Every structure is written in C-alpha cells, then in structure tokens.
Amino acid sequence: MTESGIHYLDARGPDGMRLYAIGDVHGRHDLLAAMHRRIESELESAPASDWRFIHLGDYVDRGPDSKSVIDFLIEAQKRDARNIVLAGNHDIGMLEFLADGEPDGLFMNYGGIQTAQSYCVDFTRDMDWFGKAEAVARGHMALLKAVPRNHVDFLQSLPFSVSFGDFFFCHAGIRPGVPLESQSPQDLIWIRDDFHDHPGLYPKVVVHGHTPVPEAEVMANRVNVDTLAWKSGTLSALAVNGGDKRIITVQGKAL
Structure with a gap:
C-alpha cells in the first residue's frame, strides 16, 4: 500500500x-x-x-x-x-434503443442488428424496400414485442x-x-x-x-x-x- x-x-x-x-x-x-x-x-x-x-x-x-x-x-x-x-455501455444502449428507436445510435451502429436477430427480428430484411429509417422503425416495433419483459427488467436493474x-x-x-x-x-x-x-x-x-x-x-x-x-x-x-x-x-x- x-x-x-x-x-x-x-x-x-x-x-x-x-x-x-x-x-x-x-x-x-x-x-x-x-x-x-x-x-x-x-x-x-x-x-x-x-x-x-x-x-x-x-x-x-x-x-x-x-x-x-x-x-x-x-x-x-x-x-x-x-x-x-x-x-x-452496450447493455444500456439496448435499453435506450428500446425506448427511443434511434436509427443512428450505439445499438444500430455497433452490433444491435445481431442482437435483434437473436430475438428473431431482422432489421436488414426491409432496408432495400423501405430505406433505413422506415426499416429501423419497423424493426424497433418488432423488437419491442420480441424482447421479454424480464430481459428489460434485468437490464434496468444492473x-x-x-x-x-x-x-x-x-x-x-x-x-x-x-x-x-x-x-x-x-x-x-x-x-x-x-x-x-x-x-x-x-x-x-x-x-x-x-x-x-x-x-x-x-x-x-x-x-x-x-x-x-x-x-x-x-x-x-x-x-x-x-x-x-x-x-x-x-x-x-x-x-
């Protein structure tokens, strides 16, 4: 010491x-x-x-x-x-994305697409048809439904x-x-x-x-x-x- x-x-x-x-x-x-x-x-x-x-x-x-x-x-x-x-920071970033659906934040720019895929939500599927902003908005709504409430509660408790x-x-x-x-x-x-x-x-x-x-x-x-x-x-x-x-x-x- x-x-x-x-x-x-x-x-x-x-x-x-x-x-x-x-x-x-x-x-x-x-x-x-x-x-x-x-x-x-x-x-x-x-x-x-x-x-x-x-x-x-x-x-x-x-x-x-x-x-x-x-x-x-x-x-x-x-x-x-x-x-x-x-x-x-990525765990907090996921909570922030669930709250605001920001298309250019940490979640979407640094690996959140893979996270969404683990919940069976594919952000990339609609991008060619609707463009990024609309695809992210659709994916955000789908992810809100797909992520279990206990996952959100867990992340908020850390x-x-x-x-x-x-x-x-x-x-x-x-x-x-x-x-x-x-x-x-x-x-x-x-x-x-x-x-x-x-x-x-x-x-x-x-x-x-x-x-x-x-x-x-x-x-x-x-x-x-x-x-x-x-x-x-x-x-x-x-x-x-x-x-x-x-x-x-x-x-x-x-x-």
Whole structure:
C-alpha cells in the first residue's frame, strides 16, 4: 500500500472469498457457459468458503446469441445471488434503443442488428424496400414485442460497479481524482483515455473491460479483461484468491 493507492502486486481479495471477474461477452453464450463451467470445476476441485462471479458488462451486440446470454445470466442470478452482473455501455444502449428507436445510435451502429436477430427480428430484411429509417422503425416495433419483459427488467436493474477487498470492478474504468463512491455512471461505462493514461495508482485496483486487447492486460493500477471474445473466440477473466491473482481464459471458435 502507498499513500496514493494500491498496486496490483499488493492487492488482495477478501479473506476466504474467491473472485472471478469475467470480461465482455457480446453475444457469445458459448464462451460464457464455458467460463462458468471452468470456474465451477475449480470450485468443485478446491472448494472455497465464499465466492463471487463478477460479470463486467456488454452482454449484447456483435456476437450471435445475445438473447441466450441474458437468459443465462438471469438464471445464474436466480440460482445464486453471488453471480453479480454489472452494466456495460452496450447493455444500456439496448435499453435506450428500446425506448427511443434511434436509427443512428450505439445499438444500430455497433452490433444491435445481431442482437435483434437473436430475438428473431431482422432489421436488414426491409432496408432495400423501405430505406433505413422506415426499416429501423419497423424493426424497433418488432423488437419491442420480441424482447421479454424480464430481459428489460434485468437490464434496468444492473449496477454500475462493485468492490471487494482491494479491487473495484466496473465496465470501462473510473475518472482519475474522483472518489470511487462518486464516479458517474457515464464514466463507469464509457471512459477510456483519461483512465488508461493515468500514471498513478488508484484507491483500489480497477478491473474492467470495454477496450479490447489481444490478451488480458495487467497494469499496476488496473486490469483489462476484454479480449474481444465475440470475434477472437477468447473470453478472459481475472481470478483472485487472497493475494493470488491470475488470468484464466476459455477458447471457442473465432468469428
């Protein structure tokens, strides 16, 4: 520990509690299920008195099966509330699209078409006939009918951050100089450069996703576990057991 914050090498999880922080899923239900199986196998072979699975956001868009990802996470939380699911910018973007049908927002421009397809709604089908604006309006109405109410309720319920031991978990990162308890939701799901470029330590090690990297990135003040799972076929997580910290991955088909 230093006056200015905590270094990754010194950071510890709570005594007796194992932490598993899982990076951006983006519609890859196959990889999310594989990661859960891997972690559950670890917990069976070496039981822990307590644990948390912390999902770092971006469950929808780009990949092929966002609907199944949300179904999976809803069921995981029903089985055990120690499955923690945080909000990502794409998850909030889906809610915003359902609310306003914006044809040029995050959802439509960055993978929402694939999300809609997982709910059996095809935005592209009508574009040649009606043009984008009309096709999106029609698709928006169809998606409102197709997305189950419990999916909307689930997405609306997601917290933006959680903290355990010397670690602070969120989707994108934090605003340097702002107390952890005062971080804005906008920064927690969107920030990049100001957070990444900060040279000093933070009050806690920040574990995040949001910005894809070829392999998990472990820095003195933060850990990035977004390994572009939807495209690379590699889903990564940070495992913390006391002072022991390691990256674990599962592999699937690259798209």
